[in-house]
Amino acid sequence: MWGVRWVPAQGLLTRATLVLRRWSGRSQVTLTAALVLSVGLLALGIAQQPEWVPPSTFLLIELVAVFLLRLRNIIVLGVAILGCSWWLWWWGAASMIPGILVVITVSVGATIAFARERERLGLQGAPGDLMLVDLRDRLAAHGRVPPLPAGWRVDSEIRSAHADGFSGDFMVAGTRSDENALEIVLVDVSGKGLDAGVRSLQLSGAFGGLLGAMPRDKFLRAANQYLLAQAWDEGFATAIHVALDLRTGDFWVSSAGHPPAVHLHAGSGRLELIDTVGSPALGVVADIRCESRAGRMERGDVLLLYTDGLVEMRGGDLDQGIDRFMGVADRVLAPGRGTAAAVLAGVKAGDDDDRAVVLVHRD
Structure with a gap:
């Protein structure tokens, strides 16, 4: 008979996508608050313990945000990262040299631009990635x-x-x-x-x-x-x-x-x-x-x-x-x-x- 032949894994993937999408949607405020708090703690660490907390740690926070947050929340987090970075430079943190400050500023702009393009395509956060996988598997199934x-x-x-x-x-x-x-x-x-x-x-x-x-x-x-x-x-x-x-x-x-x-x-x-x-x-x-x-x-x-x-x-x-x-x-x-x-x-x-x-x- 004609028709689409589905594999069992696709059903599991679809259910996982729905669960993660609902969880991520309800938890955006909580996730954003937790990441902003992490940025503040990192800023204190960079100021007090520069040998253990380098400014590049801000890039790790951005990477996590790309997978978990939507555009509006990524912008909020980006503003927090830029605010802390420039404050550290103004305050005179030894490890916050101009070159690192420029890299962090550019990376925040690139992250926001990437998130904006994903939002235009309807792909927001981790559920969007799972949706792409599901689409690819459906195409292969046909x-x-x-x-x-x-x-x-x-x-x-x-x-x-x-x-x-x-x-x-x-x-x-x-x-x-x-x-x-x-x-x-x-x-x-x-x-x-x-x-x-x-x-x-x-x-x-x-x-x-x-x-x-x-x-x-x-x-x-x-x-x-x-x-x-x-x-x-x-x-x-x-x-x-x-x-x-x-x-x-x-x-x-x-x-x-x-x-x-x-x-x-x-x-x-x-x-x-x-x-x-x-x-x-x-x-x-x-x-x-x-x-x-x-x-x-x-x-x-x-x-x-x-x-x-x-x-x-x-x-x-x-x-x-x-x-x-x-x-x-x-x-x-x-x-x-x-x-x-x-x-x-x-x-x-x-x-x-x-x-x-x-x-x-x-x-």
């Missing part, structure tokens, strides 16, 4: 492949730009009710980082529902209409959709602005580029025409899907990037033991873009 019949397996590897926690590349997969048809869609959302990750989460849930509700030849058109309806400022995405008959090995591939799939024929060792180029990306025009290409996977064959982060090079030609990718795939997968992670590592693409590889094997 891409889990259900159990497949003997002789079939799917291997995927998705890595975000600069090792961020969120990627604009995601995969959604599922089987039809009779479990003899597998469908996979690999999507590359415009942008990077948290903003792209949030859009990926929304699209992955919607596309997962469309996979089960729409005929395979209408999926990308329905996905395009959904994306247009969101009216995002940066709202386009490329996608490649594969439908597989797990009894016969027949498959159909269609894409919207996405790099073409590659079919590795085990019998001849030949790599075939499945040309589906022609349709624009999702979210660009109101009506798109996605012509599918049909093929058949024999035993030992591999179908490769990937995103442009593996084949686009700054100042380079896309066709050259695809040729290089196919060369790596040929070398890595020829022994029959290659993995998606090995293909991704072999391409050696830069980490300034999200990257994804999906391998569909028929053993």
Whole structure:
């Protein structure tokens, strides 16, 4: 059956997030008062025992505040830290030299700026961090492949730009009710980082529902209409959709602005580029025409899907990037033991873009 497949840990994480959010919300005044009091005690320690209490301890208080306090309370704490620091300098504390005073002042300003950006994104304190983890796990859950019949397996590897926690590349997969048809869609959302990750989460849930509700030849058109309806400022995405008959090995591939799939024929060792180029990306025009290409996977064959982060090079030609990718795939997968992670590592693409590889094997 179609639908989101949750893991038990996600339920526990959600409950923990709610508990921590409620506790943090009720305790902001208490936490702020305790930290302000700590700042006052630290100021006395710096004045009386400078060899044991250095001024840099104020930075530790700021670090704790970033994890626990909301913007308004961080500002209150920052004012207290600045007031004590400047008072110590005016009073003539030996350890409060001008350079340290400047560092503390700049760090308070940077902390407030960071907290303001988190508040703009709706992430406040420790519960916000847990919410990000929950969002990331939900996105990963949408891409889990259900159990497949003997002789079939799917291997995927998705890595975000600069090792961020969120990627604009995601995969959604599922089987039809009779479990003899597998469908996979690999999507590359415009942008990077948290903003792209949030859009990926929304699209992955919607596309997962469309996979089960729409005929395979209408999926990308329905996905395009959904994306247009969101009216995002940066709202386009490329996608490649594969439908597989797990009894016969027949498959159909269609894409919207996405790099073409590659079919590795085990019998001849030949790599075939499945040309589906022609349709624009999702979210660009109101009506798109996605012509599918049909093929058949024999035993030992591999179908490769990937995103442009593996084949686009700054100042380079896309066709050259695809040729290089196919060369790596040929070398890595020829022994029959290659993995998606090995293909991704072999391409050696830069980490300034999200990257994804999906391998569909028929053993």
